[in-house]
Amino acid sequence: MECSYFDAGACRSCTLMGTGYAVQLAGKQRAVSGALVDAAPAATWEEPFASAESGFRNKAKLVVGGRRGAPTLGILDAQGRGVDLRHCGLHEPGLAQAVPVLAELVAASGLRPYDVPGRQGELKHLLVTHSPDGELMTRFVLRSPGQLPRVRELVAELTARLPGTRVVSVNLQPEHKAVLEGEEEIVLTPASTLPMRVNGITLHLRPRSFFQTNTAVAAALYRQACAWVDATSGSVWDLYCGAGGFALHLARPDRDVLGVEVSAEAVASARTSAAELGADRARFVAADATSYLASGTGPACVVVNPPRRGIGSLADRLESSGVREVVYSSCNVRSLVRDLGRMPSLRVRSARLFDMFPQTGHHEVMVHLVRAD
Template sequence: MQCRFYQQKKCFSCQWLDRPYHIQLAEKQNKLLQQLNQFKPTDVKEPFASHETAFRNKAKMAVLGTVEKPILGIQTENEMVDLCDCPLYSNSMQNILKLVRTFIRKQELVPYNINKRKGELKFVIITESKIDDKICFMIRFILKSHKFVDRINNSFKQLQEKIQNLLVVSINIQSNHAAILEGDEELVLTKSPFLPMTLNGVPLFIKPKSFFQTNTDVASNLYKTASDWIANLPIYSIWDLFCGVGGFGLSCVSQGIKKNIQLTGIEISPDAIECATKSANNLGFKQLIFKSLDATQYAIAEQKIPDLVLLNPPRRGAGKMLSQYLEQMSPNYIMYSSCNLSSLVEDLKWLNNYQITKSQLFDMFPHTAHMEVLILLKKKSAHENKKL
């Protein structure tokens, strides 16, 4: 991938950009093999590659510069860098970033100055989704206070007139002078807070504060692979822990023969659970339950053991307590999707009664050292444990 910001030494977010993409994949695969070797995996598949450009569905831009000349990008030690032309984003996303930049100037939304602690507009976050062939968008303005809420509320329709399928516009209030992207208060200005998207025929929804994978194409293949791996296994009940908006669990039960599976999705975020429930209702599945709870506390309190536990935790991993409890509870299968190889390995050390039957690297984050890894664990038989 060619990037003038990297070549001009203005942005180093893509630390591996000077390495050919096939070398990047090979290095990640070698690291994965080295880390998983101690667990003797049965099958480690070839990596699933990403597009090298235009793969990110979310742009998180600091708002810098002045009212007369706002900048959407990053601030380095030497300068403020406008990244509206960043090649990680599609042409449509780049165009929208420029339209938003113009909107900020025309509405005189004062950029927040970190050093002076003055100004109002801290960040702009734009999310792109796809429904069949239609591209839709969500825009969030992160403000220091309520000072410009009415101004944005009275003018955001100007953006909707210029941006086709701009479905969600919201304001987040983040009043702290700290390296925190968003605050607790979210003001949705549009009629609906839901940005829809379709992956593998499954309708999904994203609210402003919901998490979703930043690489739509790779996420789609990640979910499909998870569904394919369990399609012929004797699984009739699933816990989807850290379920987010429900992508993994809904993909796994949406196959025709799997409609009678009992799925329970657990996620701490109420917004994400609202999205997952909306998807389940749209699909018409009756045996799907989504609850806003702590995943570890739910698992430990629940008595009935499912056939499969899906794990898709944040970077810190599932953790010792949950991993140990799963080892003790002993479901027949565990499917673990991780964005942090180190925490995955630490969690696997607590799952001694399981064998990795399948593993695959999904390159969710090209040009960086980060990777997404999917593994399927099967409970060892009494004979296999005795051999150990």
């Protein structure tokens, strides 16, 4: 992949830009397998799952800079000034087409970009998600509700210019700090969820629901979990379930599946998807994953897909539980190694690298653990 922004020194986020993709993938495989050599000495490593080198991101997280009438959509430089990256080559084709149109609409709207050094202005970020069916969810992150009417006025034109528009919302983030979004979300369209069709299963995403940024690789993660858990009898719990991707893929007429997630909005998304699928034996609850495992009889299998920090004390709970199998998907091999060290009775049988983030050193690695007899 070649990138004019990288060549010009405007953006260095893709730290492996210019390195051949086969070399990138091999380097990541060496890194994660080397990190796990002691924690998973008997693991069978499956072939790494490769991504497209470019055009793979389903979500654009765009900092809005510049000035009224001439916004930049991209990142901030070291001085806190906007750097325009509206033609970033990582975006999926439909997303790549949408971002320049959004830039034009913002420029014509009168919305004033937030100036970080001066602490003035209103529009902080645009968060845009593109679905496999070509639909869009666009979120305007504002400092205050004062400019909400301007965004409301944009909805009709946005829908006309980008017919795939399904959800438009305003997120309020009043604090001056490096936080992408705030707690309050105001949906401006009749639809409040973006359907994401993955492996024939439709996941409904609300504005603040988490979903992997690479749809094709997320689909591969779900398929691999199903393959590993296929022969498992008994119930399966998906802890840190988000919008329910793993849980809904693992749901079967003869299997009880429970998804646990602290975000009530994500749980609402998962319940909507389950109802639409007719997955009667899939339940979702808004709760802390660690506390929930300790509150009742454990399942036969647990799937975890935690934040970068890992599962922490949940590893101790899993070790002392009756859980026979664990599928652990991690974006941080260091925290994964630490967590595996707290579960010595659960041995890694299989492992696989999924290249969720080409052009960077980031990785996603998933392991299948089985309790030693």
